[in-house]
Amino acid sequence: MVEGVGLLQLSLSSEVRCRNSSTLHFWTDSQVLSYRMVGAVELSGVARALSEFNRWGGVVLAKLVLLFEDSLNVRPNRLVPVRLGMPRCIACFACKSQYLPCPRTWDVRSVAARCPEINVQVRRRTPLGNQKNLPAIDRQLEERQLGQFIPLHYHFVMLQDRLRLESFKNAIARLVQPSMHVVELGGGTGVLSSFAAQQGARVTCVERNPVLAEKAGCFLRENGLHESVTIVLQDALDFVPTEPVDVVICEMLHVGLLREKQLEVIDAFKRNYRAKFGLSVALPTFIPEASVLMVQPVEQDYDFAGYWAPVPLFQSLECVQESTVELGDLEPYSVVSYDEVFPFRFCQEQVLPIRQAGHCNALRFVTQNSMHVDMASQRAISWPNQGLVLPLPTGFEVRAGGSLKIQFDYEAGDPLEQLSGSLQVSYIAQRSSLAPLRVNSARRAA
Numbered sequence: 326m327v328e329g330v331g332l333l334q335l336s337l338s339s340e341v342r343c344r345n346s347s348t349l350h351f352w353t354d355s356q357v358l359s360y361r362m363v364g365a366v367e368l369s370g371v372a373r374a375l376s377e378f379n380r381w382g383g384v385v386l387a388k389l390v391l392l393f394e395d396s397l398n399v400r401p402n403r404l405v406p407v408r409l410g411m412p413r414c415i416a417c418f419a420c421k422s423q424y425l426p427c428p429r430t431w432d433v434r435s436v437a438a439r440c441p442e443i444n445v446q447v448r449r450r451t452p453l454g455n456q457k458n459l460p461a462i463d464r465q466l467e468e469r470q471l472g473q474f475i476p477l478h479y480h481f482v483m484l485q486d487r488l489r490l491e492s493f494k495n496a497i498a499r500l501v502q503p504s505m506h507v508v509e510l511g512g513g514t515g516v517l518s519s520f521a522a523q524q525g526a527r528v529t530c531v532e533r534n535p536v537l538a539e540k541a542g543c544f545l546r547e548n549g550l551h552e553s554v555t556i557v558l559q560d561a562l563d564f565v566p567t568e569p570v571d572v573v574i575c576e577m578l579h580v581g582l583l584r585e586k587q588l589e590v591i592d593a594f595k596r597n598y599r600a601k602f603g604l605s606v607a608l609p610t611f612i613p614e615a616s617v618l619m620v621q622p623v624e625q626d627y628d629f630a631g632y633w634a635p636v637p638l639f640q641s642l643e644c645v646q647e648s649t650v651e652l653g654d655l656e657p658y659s660v661v662s663y664d665e666v667f668p669f670r671f672c673q674e675q676v677l678p679i680r681q682a683g684h685c686n687a688l689r690f691v692t693q694n695s696m697h698v699d700m701a702s703q704r705a706i707s708w709p710n711q712g713l714v715l716p717l718p719t720g721f722e723v724r725a726g727g728s729l730k731i732q733f734d735y736e737a738g739d740p741l742e743q744l745s746g747s748l749q750v751s752y753i754a755q756r757s758s759l760a761p762l763r764v765n766s767a768r769r770a771a
């Protein structure tokens with residue numbers, strides 16, 4: 326039995342053996358599926374059912390509650406991303422929504438009949454051998470950068486992000502009950518604290534920016550919730566609650582967990598909490614529960630009204646982006662479960678299969694946050710924050726069957742430049758090797 330956690334990959338050609346009579350729970354964007362496992366035959370049934378919910382470029386979030394013999398020991402309740410052999414939502418075969426959960430609901434059994442046989446393969450994630458030391462980051466300078474400092478007007482933009490607020494609101498409605506004590510770390514305008522207060526909870530909202538703390542106070546008063554929410558003007562890294570906490574909400578989420586300090590802040594909270602209440606007191610429930618970090622090879626049109634500018638682009642994942650051609654699937658490179666020990670460093674070496682020919686000149690980074698998975702109601706809530714399309718220094722003409730080998734190295738909370746500066750990419754053609762082309766000249770020639 327091999328120790329550790331890896332990526333579980335489902336594909337059309339691979340195979341897995343599992344212990345008899347284990348129970349396997351999967352959850353996806355819309356449902357939790359529980360299966361009793363009796364050998365590989367039953368497992369392929371699960372894979373077929375799962376493929377129904379395959380809406381994230383082939384990746385869904387799964388919770389495994391079983392041991393895989395020989396190859397991998399998956400801890401109970403460990404979240405792992407599951408990749409299926411087929412891209413996107415195949416439930417309806419006509420679903421145009423690439424990133425949002427398919428609006429229709431499906432009977433697993435009716436779809437299973439249409440799916441080919443899928444087996445399972447277990448792959449261990451190996452860290453890069455040649456880990457280099459990261460340059461020191463100037464903390465004072467960083468404090469002034471967007472991400473650490475978020476100006477008030479950008480908070481007003483965040484209030485307009487319907488999907489973001491709905492996913493938090495729904496998760497809070499499921500998890501927070503009257504008389505619970507809820508803590509929000511980084512409260513901003515207080516909107517997420519208000520959702521918890523609406524459930525009848527006592528809320529402590531921690532915010533270190535005085536302008537925001539004051540604004541949150543005004544808004545909460547206007548909403549008649551000021552008596553339920555205590556605003557604490559403090560750095561969340563130093564915050565210690567005076568009484569036990571049932572739920573912690575923290576939205577310092579940036580794509581790739583870059584820029585904002587989600588991990589550092591939650592880690593400090595867990596440390597402070599244990600120091601205050603002891604190890605025997607259970608940690609609160611975290612919203613979100615987990616984040617899945619993914620990367621994808623793309624062809625990006627950097628033409629802005631005739632002006633070519635290959636720059637990092639942030640894009641909404643709620644709609645199809647016309648200027649971005651997907652050349653391969655989203656490949657997960659890390660899963661962060663907020664109630665577990667964090668992988669603070671993302672030092673990756675990964676091969677991205679190419680599914681479509683094109684000029685690969687960028688990588689798209691996507692982070693899907695699992696807000697809450699409710700086993701009882703068989704529902705799951707997730708939210709992808711803005712995607713990041715990062716230009717490559719050199720573009721490649723790629724063909725289906727080839728693959729892109731990528732390496733990068735950054736720490737959670739690092740500036741984008743740390744990721745882009747560490748990025749190394751090469752193209753592995755399947756048959757004939759193709760020379761790399763410069764991004765600009767290739768696009769302009771086209």
Ligand SMILES: C[S@@+](CC[C@H](N)C(=O)[O-])C[C@H]1O[C@@H](n2cnc3c(N)ncnc32)[C@H](O)[C@@H]1O
Nearest residue numbers: 511512513531532533534559560561562576577
């Ligand atoms: C992305 S905003 C989210 C705001 C609000 N929760 C919302 O959802 O609209 C992150 C917030 O965390 C605050 N923040 C960042 N680091 C913090 C820290 N160390 N302590 C307290 N607040 C912090 C920022 O000022 C900002 O208001």
